[in-house]
Amino acid sequence: MEPLRKALIVGAVRGVGAGVGSALFVLVTPGEQQKQAILKEIPEQDPQRRDEAARTKQLLLATLQEAAATQENVAWRKNWMSGGGGGRSA
Template sequence: MEVARKALVAVAVLGGGAGVGSILFALVTPGELQKQSMLQEMPERDSRRRDEAVRTTELVMATLKDAAATKENVAWRRNWTVSGDGRSA
């Protein structure tokens, strides 16, 4: 009988904790209007930020292509946007 009582108490405590956690999660999650406003404020919505990210990606890809085409260790370059022969990427 003692084992059954301990098991019931353990189940009740765990169930209560899960219930409290679920209620807190439901209270903390943003509503639909708040989600929409957060999406509007995301940096990817800004065209300048988007263009900057595209340019950065282009530079990284150009550096990777250059690194694949040469035996030089491009990680040791001071300026990664300049290829080994002095041309800009």
């Protein structure tokens, strides 16, 4: 009888814990309006930021293509931003 009682108590405690966890999850999860507000504030929503990210990706790709086309270790250059077509001009 004692093991059954102990199993019921353990099950009840787990059930209460799951209920409290679910209630906290529901309370903390943002609503639809709050989700939309958060999405509007994401930096990638700004057109200028998107253009900057695209330009950065283009520069990175150009640098990788240059590194792949040469036997030189471009990481050991003194001024690795210049040379070839992969660097930014100041």
